[in-house]
Amino acid sequence: MQKITKEMLIDKATELLNNGTVSLVLGWKKGEYDYDVTPGVFESVEELKKDFVFGDFSAANLSKYLVKKTEKLEGKILVFLKPCDTYSFNQLLTEHRFDREKVYAVGVQCDGMVDIEKVKKIAGDGILSVDCNGEDIVVKTLYNDDMTIAKADVLAERCANCKSKKHVAYDELLGESGEVIDSNRFDEVEKLEKMTADERFAFWQNELSKCIRCNACRDACPACTCEKCVFNNPNSGVENKSPANSFEEKLFHIIRAYHVAGRCTDCGECSRVCPQNIPLHLLNRKFIKDINEFYGEYQAGAEVGSRAPLVDYTLNDLEPGEVFDRGDENA
Amino acid sequence: MRKIVLEKIDLLFEAISNTMSLYLPVDQNDGKAAYTKWEEGKKWSEALNTVKSPKDFFFPQTEDMMEFKVEGKNIEVIDTRKASEDFVVFGVRACDVKAFDILDKVFLVDPCDSYYATKREHGIIVAVACNKPSETCFCSAFGIDAADPKADVSAWKTENELYLQANTEKGEKLLKALENVTEEATEEKVTEQKEQIAKIMKKLPLADLDTSKFGGGKTDEFFNSPEWEELSESCLGCGTCTFVCPTCQCYDIKDFNTGNGVIRYRCWDSCMYSDFTRMAHGNNRNSQKERFRQRFMHKLVYYPENNEGIFGCVGCGRCVSRCPISMNIVKVMKNLGGKENE
Numbered sequence: 001m002q003k004i005t006k007e008m009l010i011d012k013a014t015e016l017l018n019n020g021t022v023s024l025v026l027g028w029k030k031g032e033y034d035y036d037v038t039p040g041v042f043e044s045v046e047e048l049k050k051d052f053v054f055g056d057f058s059a060a061n062l063s064k065y066l067v068k069k070t071e072k073l074e075g076k077i078l079v080f081l082k083p084c085d086t087y088s089f090n091q092l093l094t095e096h097r098f099d100r101e102k103v104y105a106v107g108v109q110c111d112g113m114v115d116i117e118k119v120k121k122i123a124g125d126g127i128l129s130v131d132c133n134g135e136d137i138v139v140k141t142l143y144n145d146d147m148t149i150a151k152a153d154v155l156a157e158r159c160a161n162c163k164s165k166k167h168v169a170y171d172e173l174l175g176e177s178g179e180v181i182d183s184n185r186f187d188e189v190e191k192l193e194k195m196t197a198d199e200r201f202a203f204w205q206n207e208l209s210k211c212i213r214c215n216a217c218r219d220a221c222p223a224c225t226c227e228k229c230v231f232n233n234p235n236s237g238v239e240n241k242s243p244a245n246s247f248e249e250k251l252f253h254i255i256r257a258y259h260v261a262g263r264c265t266d267c268g269e270c271s272r273v274c275p276q277n278i279p280l281h282l283l284n285r286k287f288i289k290d291i292n293e294f295y296g297e298y299q300a301g302a303e304v305g306s307r308a309p310l311v312d313y314t315l316n317d318l319e320p321g322e323v324f325d326r327g328d329e330n331a
Numbered sequence: 332m333r334k335i336v337l338e339k340i341d342l343l344f345e346a347i348s349n350t351m352s353l354y355l356p357v358d359q360n361d362g363k364a365a366y367t368k369w370e371e372g373k374k375w376s377e378a379l380n381t382v383k384s385p386k387d388f389f390f391p392q393t394e395d396m397m398e399f400k401v402e403g404k405n406i407e408v409i410d411t412r413k414a415s416e417d418f419v420v421f422g423v424r425a426c427d428v429k430a431f432d433i434l435d436k437v438f439l440v441d442p443c444d445s446y447y448a449t450k451r452e453h454g455i456i457v458a459v460a461c462n463k464p465s466e467t468c469f470c471s472a473f474g475i476d477a478a479d480p481k482a483d484v485s486a487w488k489t490e491n492e493l494y495l496q497a498n499t500e501k502g503e504k505l506l507k508a509l510e511n512v513t514e515e516a517t518e519e520k521v522t523e524q525k526e527q528i529a530k531i532m533k534k535l536p537l538a539d540l541d542t543s544k545f546g547g548g549k550t551d552e553f554f555n556s557p558e559w560e561e562l563s564e565s566c567l568g569c570g571t572c573t574f575v576c577p578t579c580q581c582y583d584i585k586d587f588n589t590g591n592g593v594i595r596y597r598c599w600d601s602c603m604y605s606d607f608t609r610m611a612h613g614n615n616r617n618s619q620k621e622r623f624r625q626r627f628m629h630k631l632v633y634y635p636e637n638n639e640g641i642f643g644c645v646g647c648g649r650c651v652s653r654c655p656i657s658m659n660i661v662k663v664m665k666n667l668g669g670k671e672n673e
Binding site: 206 | 531651
C-alpha cells in the first residue's frame with residue numbers, strides 16, 4: 001500500500017484551486033509541535049504550502065465544518081475525508097445539513113491516527129518531536145533517549161477498533177479505499193452489559209462525574225448540528241451551563257446519546273475531544289449494538305438517504321414490551 | 332527549611348490529615364491526575380499537573396449561594412454559606428499558585444466576594460517546584476519561576492527527599508505542626524535542584540515566547556487585527572479552554588427550581604458560549620470570532636490594563652494540550668504579536 005504524504009494532498013488541492021474547481025480548501029494546519037494539528041481553511045496555494053499538513057495527527061473529522069463553511073459559499077470547497085469521516089459526511093447529507101453541490105470531496109487513505117496521550121505514556125513528557133514513518137514512530141523528548149514506538153501501540157482507540165477503511169463518499173480518491181472491517185468495537189460494550197445494573201450505574205456515575213460540561217463532545221459531534229441546542233435554550237427547561245447536581249450531570253450525556261442514536265456513525269470524535277477522557281463513545285456504541293440486534297445491521301452514514309431503523313416502521317419491528325422483557329440481563 | 336524522605340511521604344500526608352483535609356494530585360483510572368482528598372492508600376501523582384486546575388478549591392464549578400423557600404405568600408431567604416475549615420492543597424505548581432493571585436485581584440477587591448474570600452482564608456497552599464516541565468509549559472513568559480514557587484509553603488522534590496520552606500504565617504504554622512515527621516535541612520540540595528530546573532526551562536520549546544507586544548492600552552492595536560478571523564475559524568465554541576484554565580473567572584448565576592423553592596447557585600461560564608453575558612437586548616458578541624477574541628484580549632490586554640500590567644495567563648499549558656482543535660493562546664500570541672518567535 002502506498003504511503004499518502006501531505007505533498008500529495010497539497011498537489012491535489014493546488015490542482016483543484018488552479019483549475020477553478022474549488023475556491024477554498026478545508027484541511028489540517030500545522031501547529032507548534034508535530035502533533036497539535038488544527039482544522040483550517042486555505043484560500044491559496046501559498047497558504048497550502050505554508051501551513052497544510054496531513055499525517056498521523058490529522059485526527060479531526062472535518063465533515064461538520066461543511067455546515068458552516070458552505071452556508072454563504074459561492075463555488076465549491078474542497079474537503080479531505082478519511083474513511084470514517086465519509087460516514088459523517090453522508091449522514092449530514094441525509095439530514096440535509098449542507099449542499100452536496102458546493103463540496104468537492106477527496107477521500108484520503110487512512111492508516112489510523114495516533115493518540116499523543118498514548119505516546120506520552122510510553123515516551124514520557126517533554127515531547128520535542130514525533131516523526132511518524134509508516135509502522136514506526138520516532139519520539140524525541142527532553143528527558144529520555146530517542147525512542148522508537150510501534151504505531152500499533154499508540155493508535156487512537158477508535159482506530160485500534162476501526163470499523164471501516166472504506167470511503168463511502170468521495171468525488172475522487174487519494175490512495176486506496178479499503179473494506180468494512182469486522183472490528184472488535186463492541187467488546188467494551190459487552191463488558192458493560194455483563195455488569196450488574198448496580199455495577200454499570202457505578203461505572204457511569206464515576207465516569208460522568210468527571211464531566212466539566214465544556215460541551216466539547218457535543219460541539220465536535222457531526223450528529224449534533226442543531227442551530228440551537230436544548231441545553232443552550234433558556235426556554236427548553238433543561239438549559240444549564242453546568243450540572244446543578246449529579247442527576248443533571250448524567251442527563252446531559254444520556255439525552256445527547258438518545259438524540260444521536262441511529263444517526264451516530266461512531267466516528268469517535270466525542271471521546272477524542274473529551275478533556276476528561278470519559279469514554280463517551282461507549283454510550284453511542286451501546287445504541288448502535290442494540291439497533292443492530294433489534295432491527296438488523298444498520299450503519300449510519302453508509303449511504304445517503306437511508307431510513308434509520310428508529311425513524312422507520314416495518315411490521316417486523318420489535319415491540320417495546322419485548323425490549324422491556326430483556327430486563328437487566330442484557331440491558 | 333525542613334525535609335522528609337520520600338519513602339515516608341505518607342507520614343507527612345497522614346500528619347496533615349489528622350487535623351484537616353488534605354487534597355493532592357492523585358492518578359485517576361485514566362492515568363490522569365486530579366486533586367483528590369488524601370486518605371490512606373492514595374498516592375501523590377508523579378504527573379506534572381492535573382487536567383483541571385486547583386481553582387475549584389476557591390471558585391468551584393458550581394456553588395450554592397442562597398436558597399429561597401416559598402410558602403404561600405412568604406418567601407424565606409436561607410443563607411447556605413457554611414463555616415469553612417482549614418484545608419491544605421498540596422502539590423500546586425508555580426503557574427497555578429500565580430493563578431490564585433490573578434483570581435484574588437478579581438474576587439477580593441471591593442466589593443469582596445465572601446464565598447471566595449472565606450475559602451481563600453482557610454486554604455493553605457503547598458507549592459512544589461517542577462522538575463520536569465512539559466513542552467507545553469510557558470510560565471516563564473509571564474515571569475513565573477517553576478523552580479521557585481511561592482505559596483504558603485514552597486517545596487522541592489529531589490531524588491529521595493522533599494524539602495519544605497514556609498513563606499507565610501500560615502505556612503509556618505503548618506510546618507511547625509509537622510515537626511515530628513520532618514527534620515531540619517540545609518538548602519544545598521534545593522539550590523542544586525533550582526539550577527537543574529533553570530537549565531531545563533531554557534530548553535523548552537516555548538522558552539522564548541514573547542509577551543512584550545501585549546499589555547494594557549493595546550486594545551486599538553489588536554482589536555481589529557485581521558488574524559482573528561483565521562485564528563478563530565475552526566473554534567468549536569466549546570468551553571474546554573475556559574474550564575481547564577486556572578485563571579478564567581467568569582461565572583453565571585442561575586436558579587434551580589426545587590419544587591417548593593429555589594436554590595440560587597453560580598457556575599462557571601465561558602466567553603466561548605453563544606449565550607455568554609446575554610442581555611435583554613440580545614447578545615453583544617454574535618460571532619465565534621468575537622467570542623474567541625474576547626477570551627484572548629481579556630488575558631493579554633484587558634486584564635493587564637486593569638491590574639498593573641499583570642497578564643491573565645500563567646502559561647500552565649492546559650489549553651495547549653486539551654483544546655479539541657489545538658488552538659490556543661500560544662498560537663494567538665505568535666500570530667498576533669510575536670512573529671519573530673518563529
